[in-house]
Structure formats: structure tokens, C-alpha cells
Amino acid sequence: MLGSGVRTVGVLHAVVGDVHGQLDALRRLEDRVAAHAARHGLQPLVISVGDLVDRGPDSSGVVRHVARGVAAGTHVAVMGNHESMFLAVVRAVAPDLMSDAGDPWPPDTPTFEELWERKLGNASRWLPLDDYVRFQTLSWLVQGGATTLASYGAIDVADPSTWRVDPEDLRFLADLPVIWRAEGVVVTHALLGKEAMVALGSEDAAVRERAREVAMWGRTPPKNRMDDDRVHVSGHTPLSAVRRRPQIGVVQCDTGAGFGRRLSAWCVETDRVLSVGI
Helix, strand or coil: CCCCCCCCCEEEEEEECCCCCCHHHHHHHHHHHHHHHHHCCEEEEEEECCCCCCCCCCHHHHHHHHHHHHHHCCEEECCCHHHHHHHHHHHHHCHHHHHHCCCCCCCCCCCHHHHHHHCCCHHHHHCCHHHHHHHHHHHHHHHHHHHHHHHCCCCCCCCHHHCCCCHHHHHHHHCCCCCEEECCEEECCCCCCHHHHHHCCCCCHHHHHHHHHHHHHCCCCCCCCCCCCCEEEECCCCCCCCEEECCCCEEECCCCHHHCCEEEEEECCCCEEEEEEC
């Protein structure tokens, strides 16, 4: 209302690449984002492209930090493939942890048992179910899952009976959206073409499931813009620096924090890249 004395502050959308358990780097990067936003008279909104967990030393701390931010309205996050793997493994080999959390599960996401029944890959065709689940579990553990479990206080990461994960964290991760949109920007974890983006809203569950898979695992750049009115920002593929692809309206912002390199953010309104070392 005119004359009310209330000043409306615009938003700086800062899209952060894959964090992978690097809480200290995330906090330092957020400090830089806040200072940059203040210089432009804007309020920062930190948007994670997913992969909050695995590889780095403090995945549990990152999840809690981002969850508090989402609750406060200062953060947004979408689901990455590492969150999806984490949830799938816990459901398969530590089901009591899921039960304690109320059995949360992301929509349009098959369990290991369902994947095995469909025989979609070599492992599911060659291995019996128990070995297939063991294979998937080991695959996650060696891709950084072991450090995630350690951050939650697991006594022995090879023994699921010793795992400890906060129920609130499981519920938060299971509730993460696969896509987030605002004026000028659309965010998914991985690269997503226009057809797959449209398919995420399909009434056909099988179509949505395939599109969701692409949104979390896709690495092939689309031939055309995914959204005519928004820039598509993603992570998933570690690069040496944030990469802008203006011809197809894409920005890729994973700069290898999970491998000890850098954590970066691309600021939508100012087209500025901010980055910190690990």
C-alpha cells in the first residue's frame, strides 16, 4: 500500500551446485551470496540443485541446514540422484528406519524390488533379488553413501542394524520436488529436455517415472530450449567452472564440491557466479 512505509525487497535467486556433504563450504558460499544480494538491494533465496548428501564429511549437517532454510523460506532444494539412492537403500536394507519416519517415499519412484522385477538392467537379469539389492547398496556406499551414514553416527556402515538416520531428515528428502520453477528460472538436478519436462506433468504414472529418471540422471544437453521463458539450471555433471549455454538456455553449476574442488552458485538476476574452495 502506498504510504505504508513498507519497502518491497526483490529476490536474488542463487542456484547452488551439488553440495555433497560440504557444510562448511555451503555456509561460506551463502555468506558470499548474502553480501552480493545486499549490494544489489535484494533478498537471497538459495536454491540447491540436489545431491546434498554423500562423499563429503557432513551430509547430515547439510540436510538439517537446508531443511531449516526451506522451513524458514530462505532455501529451496530439488531432489538429486544421490538423495534418491539414499532413500532406496534405506528402504531396502534398513526398513525400520523408514517405518520410524512414517514410510515416506517419493512419488513415481520404483523400489529396488520393482526394478528387479522389471529386469531393466544387466544386474537385475543376472542376479537373484537379494544379491541385486546387495549390489545396489554397495554401489551407493562406494559412491559416498558410507560417509553419509558415518555423519549420522553409524557404528558399522556394512551393518544396516547399526545405521541411524533422523526420521525428519528422511521425510524431508522424500518430499523434495524433482523440478522447481520461478520467473526466469527452472531448476532440476540433471539436464532435461522439453519433452521430459512436459512429461513430468503427465497423467500417466509410467511416463512421469521415466521423466523423473531423466531429471535426476540425464547428462545429454537438449537440442533446444527446455523452457522458452526460463533459463534451465542443473548440476549432476561436475565441470571445472559454471558453464552457460545461452544457445539452449542452460546453465550447469556443479563444480566438483564432492571431489574436493569448488562449490559454486549462479545468481539469476545478476548473471554472477560466486564460488568457494573446499
